[in-house]
Amino acid sequence: MSSIIDSSIYYKDTFKNLLFNNLDQLPESTFGQFLKYGALILSGFSFYFYFIASEKTRSFLLFIWACFVKPFTPTNRKVHNDHQNNLELFYKTQAKVYDTTREVLLQGRESAMKLAVAHLKTDQSSKKLIWIDIGGGTGLNIEKMDKEVAPIVDNFEAIYLIDLSTSLCEIAKQRVLDHGWNNVHIICGDACDFEIPHSEVDLITYSYSLSMIPLYHSAIDHASKFLKPDEGIICSVDFGVQSDSTSIGRINTLGGLVNRHVPWIYRTFWRIWFECDKVFLDPSRREYLEYKFGTLKSINCYNTTLGKIPYYIWLGVNKQHDSQLMYRFNQLATESPYLAPIEPKKSNAVIDAPTSKALEAALDNVKKGLPYPSLFYQKKTWRVYYDELSEDYECFKNQYIYAFTWEDPREDAKILNLSSKDTVLAITSAGDNILSYASLGSNAPKRIHGVDLNPCQGHLVELKLAALSTLSHEETWKLFGQGKIENFQELLISKLAPYLSSNAFQYWMDKGPKTFDINGAGLYDTGSTRWALRLARYVFKLTGLSSKVEELCNAKTLIEQKEIWNNSIRPILYSAVVGKIFVGNPIFLWKALGVPANQAAMMDSSILQYIIDTLDPIVGRSLISSDNYFYYLTLKNHYSPKNCPDYLTKQGFKQLTKKAPNSPLDGIRLHTDYLNNVLARLTKKTISIAVIMDHMDWFDPEGTDVDNEIDALHSALCDGGRVMLRTAALVPWYIKNFEKKGFKCHAAATRHSGTSIDRVNMYASTWICTKIGNKKERQMSTLTLNKD
Known part of the structure; x- marks a missing residue:
């Protein structure tokens, strides 16, 4: 009872001082008197609420007064040259309730600390850290770190809290005593000139203090x-009002x-x-951070609880002295991992390489004193630099088309006879094929370029690469086998983030929680192709086939x-009504399945007959329940443990999660560009296999795109290098173009009515085009073609 009375007296006296001292300074005008009497009424209600409300409610009443009423009083509007005095005017009366009242307002603090520690731990798994929390106030951040992120006794050699407010520092000191932390030091001092007994620290944070x-x-x-300089991270979480114009x-x-x-x-x-x-x-505060340091991660959020207050979380590193920077510079600037040094710390020389967008961007930034592009500072170099504002990307409307890959990698491996000597370039799509190649164990290609x-x-x-690098098989299975997982955002921040580029991290912070929602439709109901799957399920339901599909x-x-x-x-699916309205309808083919008109024109039969020739042989080839994960996913919207892409099987997962220096994931590079542009920048004759799917079916037979791409392939492929392609035609029109450009072509598989060429059977034929290396052989091949 005495504590309640003491608390009530504290709040009453505090409010009295805040209120009546300021009332005397209001002007003797009608408006001033109105404010005065209104404030008196407010104080009466406030005193009443102090005695009947809970302590938490009284704390919030004081918070509302200090933050939303007091700022407009004459005393508060006065600016003192002594910044410490300004802080004390604001914090002194609310220091005891500061932590209680800031939980809703100051969002993202736990996420920022988790993000920072996750990145630090990828480099310093066993070493104890040194942390400076600038503007750390009451020390609540340290308590949160201890309870929710990383126990400070086990993970930190020393922690220094710097704050200029004596009231808040007193609360922090008491918190340290209460917890018995011997490695936490409170310094009541200026952020511009404080001193600590360490010359270097691992982590510096600004938590709503900058x-x-x-x-x-x-x-x-x-x-x-x-x-x-090598491994330190600086982190800021704060309010901010950036706009497009401040990014120019x-x-x-x-x-x-x-x-x-x-x-x-x-704003x-x-x-x-x-x-x-x-x-x-x-925006200048955040912009100065982004100028002074290299951006490691950056996300932009809103506090929707309090009216969409904008805030951000940002992680940075030293922009010029990171020990891994030279390695990443070589990897990204050359854009060909074939050229990069194997051991990052054993090579400091920049390798001579073809001109690239990454190199041009980096050099341009250096001239302006700016950090390198953010992609240069990432912990993993899977993603090759790209200009995200390119107009070429606008048509995709910030969404992927394919959440899974249709091509059958089992047949790829058989036809191509892949080995560890190969350097493969493939269309990225959803990445399932790339990961299948990488999971071939001793036969996995040494380098794989994904282009999309x-x-x-x-x-x-x-x-997917991040999950394979850090998650368990169970977690990876939930993400990409079931397409759903609990607490996706927590997993993304605490585990996956260090292995993602900032661009990908932003995308999944925005889209991921809904995509992988445990109560939602899941990953495989996303992407543009989801409309085809939804339409199929609708047709099954409309025709009463849902139970039979399950069987x-x-x-x-x-x-x-x-x-x-x-x-x-079959009788219902191909019936006159269903077949004409849905299955054989060009709108279904072009809009839902994403088949372009040029490719549809290459089919040697009607649309309905093409689909019949695709589906009928599948039923007799392999069991959908256990050996055809393509159609199983299409019908069930998820995989099963025994019927899934190679990277999700226990054996494939084990192959892909081997640690460096033999990790097959380290040889993967993802290019976000036109295929021609990537081929032109790769070193000549370094690609042994190019898997371009049905890519060329999309070209106009009257245009020059095909010849330009074949020339680019010819330049990048080594002598004897092969192009593997799939097509909707038995003999595509562009095969002659390949042969005229110095390739020897043959059909590796041809689909006839009633037969299948793989577990998908979506294409009429599969072709291998081999580059003829000898000039004399090319001339003889050309003469033969001319005679024909």
Whole structure:
């Protein structure tokens, strides 16, 4: 009871001092008197609520007064030259309730710490860290770190909390005593000139403090002196009001633009509002961080609980002295891992390489004193630099087309006879084929280039690579086998983030929670092709076939499977009504399945007959329930443990998760560009196999795109190098173009009515085009073609 009375007296006296001292200073005008009597009424209600409300409620009443009423009083509007005095005017009366009242307002603090520690632990798994928390206030961040992220006794050699407010520091000191932390030191001092007994630290954080530091340039410069040049990370979580116009000229340094632009109404309102409390949301503070350091991760968020207050989380590293930077520079600037040094710390020489977009961007940034593009600072170099503002990407509308890959990699391996000597270039798509090649054990190609113009396809494959690098098989299975997982965002921040580019991380922070929602439809109901799968399920439901489709997916023998298909599903699916309206409708082919008109024109039969020739042989080839994960996924919207892509099997997962220096994942590079552009930048004659899927079916027979691409393939392929392609035609029109350009071509598989060429059977034929290396052989081949 005494504690309640003491607390009530504290709040009453505090409110009395805050309120009545300011009332005397109101002007003797009608409006001033109105404010005075209104404030008196407010105080009466407040005193009443103090005595009947809970302590937490009283804390919030005091918070509302201090943050939303007091800023407009004459005393608070006065600016003191002594910044410490300004802070004390704001914090002294609310220091005891600070932690209680800031949980809702200051969001993202736990996520920022988890993100920072996750990146640090990839480099320093056993070493204890040194951390400076600048503007750490009451020490709540340290307590959160201890309870929710990393126990400070086990993970930190020393922690230094720097804050200029004596009231908040007193709370922090008491917190240290209460927890018995011997490695935590509270320094009540200026962020611009504090001193600690360490010359280098691993982590520096600004948790909603940079926006309250007037001399933020000086504070950041001073902090940078302590940051370890090789492995140190600086992190800021704070309010911010960035816009597109503040990013001009330095887009590639920012680590992505997802949600970075804050609409004018929010920028203006919140900036004005917070300035009354001497909290500055101007973009310059974040921009100076992005200028001073290389951006490692960056995300842009809104506090929707309190009216969409914009805030950000940002991680940076030393922009010039990172020990891995030279290695990444070589990897990314050359854009060909074939050229890069094997051991990053054994080579400091920049390798002479073809001109690339990455190299041009990096050199341009150096001239302006800017950091390198954000992709240069990532822990993993899977993603090759690309300009995310290119107009070429606008047509994809920030979504991938394919959530899974249709081509059958089992047949690829048989036809191509892949080996560890091969360097493969393939269309990225959803990455399943690339990962299948990489999981071949001793026969896995030494290098694999994935090429796709859609940036989001690259984001999807990055997520798979990150999962294989750090998650358990069970977690990876939930993500990509079931397509759903609990607490995706927590997993993304705490485990996956260090293995993702900032661009991919931003994408999945934005899209991931909904995509992988345990109560949602899951990953395989995303991408443009989801419309085809949804339409198929709708047709099955409309025609009463849903139960029979379920039986088909559970069939134990081919005889049972064929019986269900032939007696129950096929007659309805190919009936005059369903076949004409849905299956044989060009709209279904072009819009839902994404087949372009040029490819549809290459089919040697009607659309309905083409689909019949595709599906009928499948039923007699392999069991959908256990050996055809393509159609199983299409019908079930998820995989099964015994019927899934190679990288999701226990054996494939084990092969892919081998640690360096023999990790097959280290040889993968993802290019976000046109195939021709990538081929032109790779060193000549370094590719042994190019897998281009049905890519060339999309070209116009009257155009020059095919010849240009064949020339680029010829230049990049080594002598005897092979191009593997699939096509909707038995003999595609562009095979003659290959032969005229010095390739020897043959059909590796041809589909006839009633037969299948692989487990998908979506294409009429598969071709191998081999580059003829000898000039004399090319001339003889050309003479033979001319005679024909």
